[in-house]
Amino acid sequence: MLSVQNTDAPVTFSPELLGKFADVVSRYPEGKQKSALLPILHLVQAELGWVSAPAMDKVAEYLKIEPIEVYEVATFYTMYFLKPQGKYMLEVCRTGPCEIVGATPIMEHIEKTLGVKEGDVTPDGLFSWRGVECLAACGYGPVLQIGPEYTFYENLTNESVDKLISDLKGKANN
Amino acid sequence: MGRKLLLEHINVPGINTFDVYRSKGGYASVEKALKTLSPDDVVEEVKKSGLRGRGGAGFPTGMKWSFLAKPEGVPRYLVCNGDESEPGTFKDRYLMTHIPHLLIEGMIVASYALGAKTSYIYLRGEMMPQIRILEKAISEAKNAGFLGKNILGTGYDLELYVQPGGGAYICGEETALLESLEGKRGNPRIKPPFPAIAGLYGCPTVVNNVESIAAVVPIINEGGEEYAKIGIGRSTGTKLISAGGNLKRPGVYEIELGVSVEDFIYGDDYCQGIANGKRLKAVVAGGSSVPILPANLILKTINNENRLMSYESLADGGFATGTMLGSGGFIAYDEDQCIVRNTWNFARFYHHESCGQCSPCREGTGWMEKVLHRLEYGHGKMSDMDLLVDVSKKIEGNTICPLGDAAAWPVASAIRHFRDEFEWHVTNPSIALTSNYGLANYADPLPKLEAAEA
Amino acid sequence: MKVTIDNISIEVEAGTTILNAARMIGGDIVPPAMCYYSKLQGSGGKCRTCLVKVSQGSEKDPRPMPKLVASCRTTVMDGMVVQNITSPEVIEARKGVVEMLLINHPLDCPVCDQAGECHLQDLGYEHGAAKTRYEFDRRTFEKIDIGDKIQLHMTRCILCYRCVFTADQITDHRIHGILNRGDHSEISTYIQKAVDNDFSGNVIDVCPVGALTDKTFRFKNRVWFTKPVEAHRDCETEGCCGKVTLWYKGEDVIRVTGRKDEYGEVEEFICNTCRFDKKKTADWVIEGPRKVSNKSVISSNHYETLKPLPVVKTNPLLQEANKEQFERETRL
Numbered sequence: 001m002l003s004v005q006n007t008d009a010p011v012t013f014s015p016e017l018l019g020k021f022a023d024v025v026s027r028y029p030e031g032k033q034k035s036a037l038l039p040i041l042h043l044v045q046a047e048l049g050w051v052s053a054p055a056m057d058k059v060a061e062y063l064k065i066e067p068i069e070v071y072e073v074a075t076f077y078t079m080y081f082l083k084p085q086g087k088y089m090l091e092v093c094r095t096g097p098c099e100i101v102g103a104t105p106i107m108e109h110i111e112k113t114l115g116v117k118e119g120d121v122t123p124d125g126l127f128s129w130r131g132v133e134c135l136a137a138c139g140y141g142p143v144l145q146i147g148p149e150y151t152f153y154e155n156l157t158n159e160s161v162d163k164l165i166s167d168l169k170g171k172a173n174n
Numbered sequence: 175m176g177r178k179l180l181l182e183h184i185n186v187p188g189i190n191t192f193d194v195y196r197s198k199g200g201y202a203s204v205e206k207a208l209k210t211l212s213p214d215d216v217v218e219e220v221k222k223s224g225l226r227g228r229g230g231a232g233f234p235t236g237m238k239w240s241f242l243a244k245p246e247g248v249p250r251y252l253v254c255n256g257d258e259s260e261p262g263t264f265k266d267r268y269l270m271t272h273i274p275h276l277l278i279e280g281m282i283v284a285s286y287a288l289g290a291k292t293s294y295i296y297l298r299g300e301m302m303p304q305i306r307i308l309e310k311a312i313s314e315a316k317n318a319g320f321l322g323k324n325i326l327g328t329g330y331d332l333e334l335y336v337q338p339g340g341g342a343y344i345c346g347e348e349t350a351l352l353e354s355l356e357g358k359r360g361n362p363r364i365k366p367p368f369p370a371i372a373g374l375y376g377c378p379t380v381v382n383n384v385e386s387i388a389a390v391v392p393i394i395n396e397g398g399e400e401y402a403k404i405g406i407g408r409s410t411g412t413k414l415i416s417a418g419g420n421l422k423r424p425g426v427y428e429i430e431l432g433v434s435v436e437d438f439i440y441g442d443d444y445c446q447g448i449a450n451g452k453r454l455k456a457v458v459a460g461g462s463s464v465p466i467l468p469a470n471l472i473l474k475t476i477n478n479e480n481r482l483m484s485y486e487s488l489a490d491g492g493f494a495t496g497t498m499l500g501s502g503g504f505i506a507y508d509e510d511q512c513i514v515r516n517t518w519n520f521a522r523f524y525h526h527e528s529c530g531q532c533s534p535c536r537e538g539t540g541w542m543e544k545v546l547h548r549l550e551y552g553h554g555k556m557s558d559m560d561l562l563v564d565v566s567k568k569i570e571g572n573t574i575c576p577l578g579d580a581a582a583w584p585v586a587s588a589i590r591h592f593r594d595e596f597e598w599h600v601t602n603p604s605i606a607l608t609s610n611y612g613l614a615n616y617a618d619p620l621p622k623l624e625a626a627e628a
Numbered sequence: 629m630k631v632t633i634d635n636i637s638i639e640v641e642a643g644t645t646i647l648n649a650a651r652m653i654g655g656d657i658v659p660p661a662m663c664y665y666s667k668l669q670g671s672g673g674k675c676r677t678c679l680v681k682v683s684q685g686s687e688k689d690p691r692p693m694p695k696l697v698a699s700c701r702t703t704v705m706d707g708m709v710v711q712n713i714t715s716p717e718v719i720e721a722r723k724g725v726v727e728m729l730l731i732n733h734p735l736d737c738p739v740c741d742q743a744g745e746c747h748l749q750d751l752g753y754e755h756g757a758a759k760t761r762y763e764f765d766r767r768t769f770e771k772i773d774i775g776d777k778i779q780l781h782m783t784r785c786i787l788c789y790r791c792v793f794t795a796d797q798i799t800d801h802r803i804h805g806i807l808n809r810g811d812h813s814e815i816s817t818y819i820q821k822a823v824d825n826d827f828s829g830n831v832i833d834v835c836p837v838g839a840l841t842d843k844t845f846r847f848k849n850r851v852w853f854t855k856p857v858e859a860h861r862d863c864e865t866e867g868c869c870g871k872v873t874l875w876y877k878g879e880d881v882i883r884v885t886g887r888k889d890e891y892g893e894v895e896e897f898i899c900n901t902c903r904f905d906k907k908k909t910a911d912w913v914i915e916g917p918r919k920v921s922n923k924s925v926i927s928s929n930h931y932e933t934l935k936p937l938p939v940v941k942t943n944p945l946l947q948e949a950n951k952e953q954f955e956r957e958t959r960l
Binding site: 364526527528530531532533538540541567 | 672673695696721724727728761764786787806809
């Protein structure tokens with residue numbers, strides 16, 4: 001069995017979010033609303049920070065599909081967080097081209113700086129980090145991305161990572 | 175410096191906006207196609223151009239289009255494959271970031287040629303910034319009358335949407351992409367039927383790479399025959415090469431196919447050589463899944479001819495001594511890079527990205543990763559190399575989709591060309607943890623290696 | 629359409645798959661199938677054990693196919709020539725697939741309820757190597773109950789997807805599915821839910837291995853010590869054929885399953901009432917002993933002692949139906 005964070009916290013989607021759902025659904029032919037599943041899960045994650053089981057059940061209800069169809073999809077793709085993460089999830093590319101220009105030392109530096117292991121959240125709830133596979137920015141490595149906007153930070157050095165982290169801390173505290 | 179067909183105006187300020195793009199001749203191909211050409215004429219031009227799929231497989235785009243089934247009363251779809259996830263490849267991201275209207279323009283012309291009324295651009299979910307860029311460009315084009323109902327008064331209707339993926343390399347495989355677009359797990363479909371017969375929602379569908387679609391614009395503007403004059407042999411036109419790794423000047427380059435590999439690596443117009451004054455050890459020429467070649471074999475073919483950046487020349491020598499142009503993800507390795515570590519890294523990638531649907535890939539990719547991990551970390555055995563080659567053979571060709579081959583080739587080719595280095599890891603496990611095998615004889619002139627082949 | 633498989637030709641209808649054409653011929657040339665299930669639409673293509681070589685595509689286009697193809701999902705063309713056991717390449721590839729299927733399999737056959745009727749066991753026996761080359765920890769999962777009658781032992785699963793197709797096609801709501809991806813894929817309900825509806829028990833019958841087992845039968849007996857008897861009842865559940873195989877231990881029905889054909893596929897699906905709730909001989913109209921292939925481990929059960937089971941002694945129908953058995957034993 002998966003280790004699932006099953007919170008009973010009821011999930012309600014705001015009218016604004018539901019409006020966005022409807023806009024996505026309108027892109028597909030009648031009866032093909034399941035196509036909206038991936039975009040809607042991104043919208044849910046941008047709103048809640050992760051996709052909880054109750055949220056997925058709600059999505060299933062909205063799209064008129066079985067909940068398992070949502071679980072199957074959410075667990076297949078790596079971008080959906082199935083448990084809460086830090087406010088800023090630093091995703092560092094660790095694949096070949098980034099690796100040969102120093103991805104591993106960058107990840108070690110992030111681990112040391114944040115003081116948490118891959119996948120864990122800092123005590124202040126601000127940061128998590130993890131290694132991810134190729135982000136298609138191989139000429140600018142090492143790179144990392146931060147959702148939900150998926151802003152890219154390229155040609156990373158320890159110094160640029162330090163600055164990024166302190167900028168984000170500043171942003172969060174304001 | 176060769177001609178630029180796609181990136182000619184890349185440095186024009188504001189080229190990402192409709193007005194500037196239009197002022198530079200943008201959307202001329204839409205006017206030309208919709209007003210003066212029939213859909214079949216467009217297909218014919220693309221056929222004449224000799225354009226080959228830029229996503230990696232190199233299948234002729236015009237031929238792919240002509241296979242599209244056209245049953246009465248059934249919608250047809252064009253889906254653009256912007257899943258760009260092959261390690262080493264970042265050209266589509268570059269193109270969409272800086273000149274998004276080129277893709278939109280190509281989508282309109284290609285959709286018209288195929289008779290699609292709704293088309294989708296599927297981008298990997300990590301490309302959220304590019305999704306925002308494209309959505310803005312789409313609304314600009316729509317406002318200008320190039321999308322929507324009755325485009326330019328020609329009676330042709332087209333809606334264009336951008337769809338995000340969720341993080342899965344496998345969705346670059348066209349049928350997995352279609353599954354994903356239908357809101358499902360990215361499991362590749364079992365073929366036949368091919369998408370041209372039953373694709374998106376069971377309807378006839380063409381899936382084309384971002385760059386292939388963009389290339390339709392110059393093909394229509396200049397004519398297929400003109401396009402075919404660029405390049406060499408059956409490698410016609412220009413190609414975006416994503417150059418990464420230990421290069422002095424990595425980045426995206428538009429090359430005329432046929433430039434020599436040596437010129438591409440060392441030329442002033444291109445990558446300007448290896449970074450930090452080091453020497454070249456190896457190259458992965460077309461994205462992580464193509465065979466890795468040592469420096470000597472990437473610069474020259476086994477017959478001592480200059481290796482060119484073309485489908486044919488890179489493939490010269492087959493699996494034994496050649497590689498592939500693939501997606502144009504060009505990764506250079508300097509003398510301090512460890513091939514064992516890199517092979518492990520790639521194997522981990524494919525293990526991570528295997529969808530798990532069919533047994534050889536699901537089980538075999540993990541097995542190879544584990545064996546390579548122990549080789550890299552000093553616990554390898556001499557028999558591991560033969561084991562890896564054997565496991566890779568058990569995967570290759572036996573899977574539902576090409577991910578199995580893509581996982582097998584990097585491992586098999588690395589052992590083929592760098593076996594000394596793998597063996598050195600076994601015999602010097604502790605040294606291998608702190609230092610590396612270096613350049614060894616991998617850049618030596620070829621005849622020596624030819625003897626080793628025999 | 630004419631298709632030739634391992635030098636044996638047969639005429640089949642258009643749309644027939646190579647595998648089904650081979651099954652029409654029968655015998656050793658039938659490729660093994662771990663994931664294909666003729667009663668489940670869309671199944672097949674995944675396990676790769678049924679790979680064959682198409683050495684001639686068709687009469688019209690005689691070119692061979694470039695790669696081995698999954699015979700369960702490739703339809704025949706007129707004049708197609710196929711090699712299965714006559715192709716060393718196929719044998720080698722199949723051996724590879726079997727090895728892949730086994731590297732993460734627990735090989736806990738001694739304590740597995742499926743032993744004796746496990747397709748992976750048969751496949752391993754016929755095509756596998758005696759030694760493993762895999763030197764790493766095998767993948768394991770916790771056993772879980774999906775509902776009170778079905779146990780899921782994911783560690784043994786080969787991800788054939790049959791149970792998922794079954795839930796999709798035979799039951800009204802699919803609750804379980806494939807989660808995660810690659811070699812982390814697993815059958816699961818995500819958050820613990822009971823798979824519970826009238827036809828859920830069919831996932832046990834379609835499972836080729838011991839991943840989904842009948843909890844009411846669990847550890848009651850080894851299958852080769854049971855005595856299978858065909859029976860039927862007038863079942864009220866809509867969609868249930870009521871035709872089953874009863875598995876006896878002494879006088880007790882210890883298990884009820886659908887009736888399976890020589891390829892291990894049920895002829896028709898049965899409801900949970902028939903499967904789990906009707907375990908008395910009186911519930912059933914007995915048709916006779918199940919014909920068991922003499923190759924099957926089940927055929928090597930207790931018959932040789934010629935001690936008619938108590939249930940046979942008391943039931944005239946069973947006595948009559950067991951005539952052939954009695955006669956055979958007497959001859960020996």
